[in-house]
Amino acid sequence: MECPAMSDPKIRTMEDFASASGISRPTISKYFNDPSSVRQSTRVKIEQALEQFEYRPNVYAINQNRRQTKNIGIVVPYLADPFFAEIARTIEAQVIQAGYRPVLLGSHGDPEQEIENLDNLRLIKPAGVLLAPLGRASDPARLDAFCRDVPTVLFDANVDGIGAAFVGSDNNQSIGLIVEYLCRTGQPPAFFEMKTPANPNALKRRTAYLNAMKRLGHAPVLVQASGGGWDFEAIGFREGSRVLTDRKLPTNTVLCSNDRLAIGLLSAAYQMGIRVGIEEGCTLRVAGHDDHPFSRYTSPTLTTVSQNYVAIAERSAETLFKLINDESPPTAREITLFEGNLVMRASA
Structure with a gap:
């Protein structure tokens, strides 16, 4: 019996790949965690099936399964700024409601502190990170290296091409x-x-x-x-x-x-x-x-x-949770922008 063609839309998750290739799901998971942990003949069979179906697993999901962590990092440029304190508080509530543990860090406007925050988050093996980067002052190469290893959604300030998604204001x-x-x-x-x-x-x-x-x-x-x-x-x-x-x-x-x-x-x-x-x-x-x-x-x-704090916070968190739990890798970087509302007061 022939396996389904590569274009079959069902070949999207690791379970679908296991069913199509005839290899057990635990064995495939073991291979992706450490290819040398399975027998040579099994490794060859898996790699042939990968090539046949052109299946590429979501590395984020694999790492999440391996780590079994509930930590979510929240990094903002400046915690002393009530703007960032408010949006971080809203995001923190979303994270707690979803059953995760928020870890809130401020970068104090310092690009080195921003990277140190991310390095410190690595030590606690986060399930994912919600990052409001400094922006122009950030080190894009080091941010990108982190985002390739850890599911990361940027909010407030966009750094082009970095992270799986960006959520902010229009x-x-x-x-x-x-x-x-x-x-x-x-x-x-x-x-x-x-x-x-x-x-x-x-x-x-x-x-x-x-x-x-x-x-x-x-x-x-x-x-x-x-x-x-x-x-x-x-x-x-x-x-x-x-x-x-x-x-x-x-x-x-x-x-x-x-x-x-x-x-x-x-x-x-x-x-x-x-x-x-x-x-x-x-x-x-x-x-x-x-x-x-x-x-x-x-x-x-x-x-x-x-700015719509609540909408930005909710969409950022929802996007990250989907990224963590969905084994289908994102096909393109998502950008979501929310419109602002005019607030007329006495100054103008």
């Missing part, structure tokens, strides 16, 4: 949304950003701003803050003070690349006696992006675009 949609709103309700906005941002989201937001302004027929204005690191409020305050003192802005509206820069700019305006908002007597409008947990408590409260 920056093009969200920036377009708030630019259109600001143009409709007042003067077109200037874009306040880091000159050399570490997070790839910032670059996507810059491009989205330029595209939106062009689409709406307005000249873009980039206001770039010097300095680096993750102390965005301090940078926003220092560079915002400089920009407001120079009085060279051609508009009374500023869209900040993220809410933390906007919080620094709001503080600078307050110190200089500049009234921010949409009420009579206000001379500056300020908006941000992210709906940072503090943005609803600034003075005035910050107009922004919210």
Whole structure:
């Protein structure tokens, strides 16, 4: 009796391969764990069947079966940032609900610490990892080496080609949304950003701003803050003070690349006696992006675009669990982007 052809859709899992090849499932599993652990004749038979059916097992699933671990690593750039603390808390709840043990680590904005976190996770043999990478500052070669060994889903910041999947926000949609709103309700906005941002989201937001302004027929204005690191409020305050003192802005509206820069700019305006908002007597409008947990408590409260924390957390976790438990290897890297929602408050 002939075995099914390679194209037979049933040849997808190790059980299907065992049935088609006539070799027991435990023997095949033993071979994939250690080829030298089976007899030479059996090894030859398995390898001939692999070639015939072109079956390639999911290495992630094999490693998971071997390890029998319930640890899930969650790595974020900066745990002191309430944005990452909130999304990590949401992901942690998803992991616990699914019966896994979350291990939460922060990289402190340091690419070496990011790699050290992943190396430390290797020691506890995680079932999988949910990683929000630093982005531009990350070491892509070392990230890729880890992701090839351990089921990994990236969230928040994408590093092209690394990890089995990425889940994040649609920056093009969200920036377009708030630019259109600001143009409709007042003067077109200037874009306040880091000159050399570490997070790839910032670059996507810059491009989205330029595209939106062009689409709406307005000249873009980039206001770039010097300095680096993750102390965005301090940078926003220092560079915002400089920009407001120079009085060279051609508009009374500023869209900040993220809410933390906007919080620094709001503080600078307050110190200089500049009234921010949409009420009579206000001379500056300020908006941000992210709906940072503090943005609803600034003075005035910050107009922004919210990211869907819950949806990002749930999809990231679901994608990882599927990757861990499904023996069918992914055919392509998945990218899932969620749209943002405009949050209109008093600042713009």
